[in-house]
Amino acid sequence: MSGWSIHEGMGLALPMENIDTDQLIPARFMSVPRSQGYGAYLLYDMRFDGDGGIVPDMPLNRHPDASILVTRRNFGSGSSREAAVYALVDYGIRAVIAPSFGDIFASNAVNNGLLPARMDEDLVEVLIAALGDGTRKVRVDLEKGAVVIGDVDMPFELDPLWRTKLINGWDDIDMTASHADAITAFRDARRAAHSWAWPGN
Structure with a gap:
């Protein structure tokens, strides 16, 4: 997974609360092999009617x-399915901006290179109003912790550890591996001090 620090793309407002993982990808599509991609199933029951026809509005x-979504509180709540993140990433979404996220969803998002940017609710509403029914160019800056639309900078919250993972393209294993020298030093010191506790001694 490649890391990133700045993304410029088209921002789109989804002015809804409580978009959960069951809506992000309905369970009936989760038997599809990951290698085939999940982007086509993103928000399927909102994008298509019961006959498979496109919902025009x-x-x-x-x-x-669109590659940046701006939405309301509690995005990604519901079940812990990581496929919800796959659907967003495979569709081409790089960042979701909302006042709050489901905890497991947010963690899964970061591990797959998707930014869950928590922004003050009042600022989210300003963004939604600025985007209206269309799209606008939006710049997301991880280092600065800001979303830029036009001449306006809006700060967002992001755990420093998550920022590091996104910039470097790391998942949890990569993050642990980055501390390999410290882990090795601890192991060696522990073994020297407590040799009796090690197998074969």
């Missing part, structure tokens, strides 16, 4: 080039 259908 659904924002993603009107603006399929």
Whole structure:
């Protein structure tokens, strides 16, 4: 997974609360092999009607080039399915901006290179209003911790550890491996001080 520090893309408003993982990817699509990609199933039951026809006024259908979503509180709540993140990433979404996220969803997002940017609710509403029913160019700066739209910078919250993982393209294993020297030093010191506790001694 490649890391990133700045992303410029088209921002799109989804002015809804409580978009959960069951909506992000309905369970019936989770038997599809990951290698085939999950992007086609993102928010499927919102984007398509019961006969598989396109819902014309659904924002993603009107603006399929969006790579940044701005939405309301509690995004990614519900079940812990990582496939919800796969659907967003495979579709081409690089960042989701919201006042709050489901905890497991946010962690899964970071491990897959997707930014869950927590922003003050009032600022989110300013962004939603600025985007309206269309899209606008938005710049997301991980180092600065800001979303830029036009001449306006809006700060977002992100755990420093998550920032490091996103910039470097790391998952949890990569993050642990980055401390390999310290882990090795601890192991060697522990073995020297407590040799009796090691197998074969």
